[in-house]
Amino acid sequence: MRFTCQWLRHPSSNLLTLGLLVLVLPLFSRFALGWSHPYGYLSDLAIGSLLLIALHQRVWWLGIPLLLTWCVFTLSTAELVNAVGRMPEPGDLQYLGDAQFVSHSTQGSGLSEPLLAMAMAVLLGLYLGLRSWQKKHPASPLSGAWLLVPLSLFAVHSAGQQLKPNEADQWLQFNLPHKLLAESVTGGQQQWADWLAGDEPNSPVDISALNQLDLSGTPLLQQAGSARNVLIITLEGVTGAYIQASRQAIASSYAQDPMPRLSQWAERGMLTTDYVLHGHQTIRGLYAMLCGDYNKLDSGTPKGVELLNNPARSEQCLPAQLRERGLSTHFLQGAGLRFMAKDQIMPQMGFDKTLGRDWFSNKPYIEFPWGMDDKAYFEGALRYVQQLRSKRQPWMLTLLTVGTHQPYSAPQAYLDRQPNAKLAAIAYLDDAVADFLAALEQQGVLQDTLVIITSDESHGLENVRLASAWGFNLLLAPEQAQLPALKQGVYGHVDLTASVLDYFAFPVPSTIAGRSLLRDYSSGREILSYTNGLLRQHDGQGTLSECDFQGICRRYASPGFIADSAKYLGRFSGKSARLISQRAQQLDQSLSSSQGEQHYQFANSQPIQLNATVGDDWTDNLVGAQYLTLDKNTQTTVTLKIRAVGMDSQGATLQLKTKEYDRNVDLPIPQLPLLTRDQPVEVTFSFDNPNTRKAFSFHLLGQGQGAIEIVDFSVSSAALDTEAKLLAAQETADELTPVQ
Structure with missing residues (x-):
């Protein structure tokens, strides 16, 4: 001892x-x-x-x-x-x-x-x-x-x-x-x-092959499609490796069959197997799908957020285009809407109605922290489709599941049959979406509706090459007999908007990028993806380049993008590697009018019911101003206006926090006064950004009996050394109309 x-x-x-x-x-x-x-x-x-x-x-x-x-x-x-x-x-x-x-x-x-x-x-x-x-x-x-x-x-x-x-x-x-x-x-x-080389790293490079519309291919349909409606089913995190025909198309070594029932449906439609996901995170995938543009190929402010300040570009997104042509447009997801500002981003894209977890009145089969389990979700979605069909107006509906998000939602019976919770959740989703499609067929929906089944991102697979970028696109159309079972060629989320508009023979705005899945092309195309920390570029001529965080790139001989294996051709770095990175950076700036200046409006003039107590900075956050990038040497000005709606005599206590990478940031934010029925809260304050702030979030918390309406939550940034720009930024913020 x-x-x-x-x-x-x-x-x-x-x-x-x-x-x-x-x-x-x-x-x-x-x-x-x-x-x-x-x-x-x-x-x-x-x-x-x-x-x-x-x-x-x-x-x-x-x-x-x-x-x-x-x-x-x-x-x-x-x-x-x-x-x-x-x-x-x-x-x-x-x-x-x-x-x-x-x-x-x-x-x-x-x-x-x-x-x-x-x-x-x-x-x-x-x-x-x-x-x-x-x-x-x-x-x-x-x-x-x-x-x-x-x-x-x-x-x-x-x-x-x-x-x-x-x-x-x-x-x-x-x-x-x-x-x-x-x-x-x-x-x-x-x-x-x-x-030393005298190179300018941010000099413009040619990205015309990546950001231009290409409808030069031969149409698969001789005339406009006969469908009246559009249904886009987005499955959380599902990779193309889960679809049997996709695995067979590239002779994949992945031996499991996690989604046999969806694989059977894939044999009945047109399946695009070499389908590229451009990045991680749901809001980025939705933006690429629905706006015909690359999402940011890094972790900067999502373009969906930037879209809030770009109404002209918003009008080019698929929901807005279809709404302009007489369709009612709807977005329905199983999770809450406020996270990542989807309650404002989706309406900005052109959705007439944007609904989340609160819409569902049916009881979930299992409790899941992120939202509705997949079986209950699709039962609610089927009811929503029935409501749309009861009206004479054609419609577009985009669905987004949540059950296959970690920690994965599945009943005990599925957990008992599968080796882990992830595969159990996938199996549960497989049954849920297959039952949903069978019900749509039984009710005649497939006879007059263009149905597209895809995923927002891929949650990847260990030891499966490119699994993080491997997506799928399953298209079910009334003209199925005229379409191939397997669509050849390299496509990605950036092509979905052009494809839907092309199906209906609607004019496609010139600002939309990509090709149409409803056309055959005689030549390859360039395409980019950023997943798992790797920036990948296929040149359309048989070469895939993969660049890591050290600026080292490797070339592979690969006829398409997604392949089970590829011949290694060698490595390169320096200027050639930087050109790939610079092309990605230019695509990232497609919605940016100028560096340093930013003007965002996060207000949503909808009543928000308060809780009696505040429990969590995220679950109780009342505003979706999250994951912003505030440039170096800028000043940010925030204007906040809140009024009470049906508030009791005690009023409401409000607090505004700021975080960077979700850690509290000490900034000169004034204490918010008590909100009462007779006295709204109106506050304006500014803070400097001597260095770039990334993943910067605002957290508005409130507690009381009653509801509030956020009339204004504007965030404007401009260069520190230009007083005139600061004044202009504030004037712009004051003029912005809250997104409805």
């Missing part, structure tokens, strides 16, 4: 505990998770030895934040890879502070790697306890010469990446701290190389 106490007081016990935490645990967990790869072990050893040297016997205020950050990074990587089959990017770290996301994503099944979290907590607690105990027995930190060990490991890893690049997934080759470090170093190297 005495020996044990003496050893615990000895600095070697602290060093051993720290080594177990930052060296042994990540190596063992990598092996246990099935992520074994030489580059991955090198990465873990390099970061672990660096932490060991940097933290041993250093001051506590340096060690605790670094170790906590390292633990969060390591655990979040494991969770995100298990959830959606990809490694975190900097923008994904915002969700770690999202109480709604964390609580909802871990509800029921909890963390996917609880043993890893427990081991981290135990070792971290032991380390902190030993540090506290050993304060009376100080020891010297490790010599700086030991830094040669991690630096050598980093050098070997980098040399291996350069000399022998590998197609393995990023999480197999890097841990998250190493990835972020390498990304920063590479960015600095590229800027230095640009300066």
Whole structure:
């Protein structure tokens, strides 16, 4: 016992505990998770030895934040890879502070790697306890010469990446701290190389092949389609690998058959198998689908949000185009609408009615934190279709499911039949959507309706090449006999708007990009995608380029975009790699009138019922001003006007918070006065952005008995050094009309 106490007081016990935490645990967990790869072990050893040297016997205020950050990074990587089959990017770290996301994503099944979290907590607690105990027995930190060990490991890893690049997934080759470090170093190297070469990294490049309309192909139908209505069914997170015909088309090595019933329906329609998803996140996928434009190929402010300040471009979106031609337009999703401002973005696109979880009166079969389970959702959607058919006006309806979002919604019977919750949720969705389609057929809907089934994004699959970008498009039309079973060619979400308008032989606005699925093309086309941290470009001539966060690109011989395997042709970097990145950056700016100046209106003149108490910054947020990018050296001005609707005599207490990557930001925001029936709240304030703020969110919280109406919530930014621009921005904000 005495020996044990003496050893615990000895600095070697602290060093051993720290080594177990930052060296042994990540190596063992990598092996246990099935992520074994030489580059991955090198990465873990390099970061672990660096932490060991940097933290041993250093001051506590340096060690605790670094170790906590390292633990969060390591655990979040494991969770995100298990959830959606990809490694975190900097923008994904915002969700770690999202109480709604964390609580909802871990509800029921909890963390996917609880043993890893427990081991981290135990070792971290032991380390902190030993540090506290050993304060009376100080020891010297490790010599700086030991830094040669991690630096050598980093050098070997980098040399291996350069000399022998590998197609393995990023999480197999890097841990998250190493990835972020390498990304920063590479960015600095590229800027230095640009300066030496005299290149201008932001110079315009030719993107005409990507952002122009192409209706030069031969029509599959000799005349306009006979359907009166349009139904777009969007399945949360579903990849094309789940459809049997899609797997067969590329001889996929993925052996499972998660959606057999939807696969049977795919044999009855026109299935596009080489179908590209351009990015992650639902609002980005919906924008690309419904507005005929690439969503942002990075993690910047979603174009859907930018659309709120671009009414001219909004009029070109598919719902607005169909509404102009006499169709009533409807959007119905299983989740709430306020998150990511879909309550305003979807009406801005041209939907007459935008409805979410609150619309459904039927009882869900299972409780699911994100919204309606898929069976109950499609039963409600079928009722909605029946209501539309009872009227004489043709219609467009876009549906969006939510049950296949982590933590995945499925009844116990499905969980018992499947190896994990994810496949159980997919099977539950498969039955739900197949039953829905069968009911539509029985009721005669398929005879006069163009039906398109696709997904908003792909939640990916481990060890399946390009799974994060692999989508599908299943088209069911009254003219099915005239259409091929498998549509050849490379297509993507950017093509959906042009395809629907082309089906009806409606004029397609010149601002719409893409090709029509209802035409055959004699030549290939260029297309871009940004998923799983990789920017991919197919040149339409048999070559796929894949560029990683280090600016290193690899070329593959690939007739199409989606393929089970492809011949590696070599790597490249420098100017050729930057050109691909610059093309993506120019596409990202399709809705931006000028750099630095932004004007957004997030007000929604609809009564919002308040809760008696505020429970969560996200679930109780009253406004959808989320994930904005505020440029460097700008000043942001916010104008807020709120009035009471049916408020009791006690009034309502309001609070406005701001977050960056969902962590609270200390800004000069005034305290909001008490809102009463006779006294509305009107506040204007400004704050500076000396550096770029990313994933910046406003959180308006309120508690009281009654309802409120947000009359104005405008956000305007302009360059700090131009007073006139600031005044103009404020005037513009005042003139903006709240989106109805």
